[in-house]
Amino acid sequence: MDSIRVFAGDCTVSFEGSRDRTQRGRVVVVAKPDRTVLVHDAGGYQPVAWLTRADSLTVESGPGSFGLVARAGDQTLTVDSNDVTGRAEYPASDAGVPVGSHPDTGDPLVRTNGSVVALDSGTEYRLPAGATVLDETCDDCGLPLMRVERGAPFEVCIDRRCDPLDDHVKDRFDGEWSCPDCGSPLRILRRSGRLLAGCDAYPECETAFSLPAGVVGDDCDCGLPTFETGRGRRCLDSTCEGR
Template identity: 75%
Template sequence: MSETIRVFAGDCTTTFEGSRARTQRGRVVVVVKPDRTVLVHDADGYQPVSWLTRPDSLTVETDASGFGLVARADDQVLRVRSHDSAGRAEYPVTEAGAPVGSHPSTGEPLVRTGGAVVALDSGTEYKLPAGATVLDETCEECGLPTMRAERGAVFELCVDRACESLDDAVRDRFDGEWACPDCGSDLRIIRRGGRLLAGCSAYPDCETAFSIPAGVVVGECDCGLPTFETARGRRCLDGTCEEFADG
């Protein structure tokens, strides 16, 4: 769900103690973000006249006569005290992201923020695999956006894992495709400890397992395991393989 941003305005004295020590007075707008970051803006330019990012503590007091706040981070202290309050308000706010369409059920906007697609109004979140790209196309089953992800091959799937599973797609393509270099048993596609792995089917007798990188298989390493083309160059499925130690 959305968090809230608080906005205060008025004739204020702003005092900063620390590396940017100064005292100022003027009619300003004070913005307090959900992470406690405080920004004090005056009439000029885009940069605040004073600020404190993610302070350790924040105290805000309001009454009929006005408002005051104190933010502290180590030896830095930001104080704002109003002499004449022009007003205060609180608004819902979310992280901003690139628009990627609208939710097929609710109609609310969808945005990509970091590693997820998020519905702005409800806060519903669809986690994306590392390196995934959100596409313009929508899922034929549910209408959500589709994504492109590389895990040995290129897969285009719904962003909702409950609709289409990347794990299942990789398993269908590569389960049993490669042999364990330690015992010769098949490597199975599994998820363990939050990671997608090619793990030995002889487990627990053989504990060999390799994390599947974001990339596509382009050949075979001298050790017998597949070679992947990734954003950082070519590498063996075994990230410690000496064949690519200097690559």
């Protein structure tokens, strides 16, 4: 698991870049796993110096002292300790919306950055685009269910190994539509990480369309289905201008 490092003491802080400055005081220095560095003094919420997602971060820590250098492009933040009053390292994760707990370990589950993550173990369940995590849990494993629209709404487990979304979409839409180029059935398949409606005549016919996040509506002028999505109606063929 990632960790946040915290240092406190009498420090000299120098910043070179958009506005050169040097400051000294009893401050708290926070170094995050993404190489963001924050230097806080006694007042306000705004750090007195910072560098966000530095290209490089070097921390040297010895008995009674520490030093830090962070660089991003032509900007450099340097912290040198004159007197150390404390130092610590703490486990850290992204903060997210609570969505229950793991049924086996009791580990808190949070939704963040397109995933559901177990806070203590770091176990991650990647979510499809547009998925909504539900209050209900899976009858088989106890993890939360998610609602996903891929032609129709499906409620499946967030653990794709437990209840694969692809299987539900195949059961509903495999062979439902015809290839506009050769007339062969369009099969539901996953290729290069994408869920597709691809021509059954492949490789002779390479026609394939990504399934959008939405629900099937009427037929498009071209004969393919339209999808009602969060951005409005669109054809299965994203390049089609029909409605």
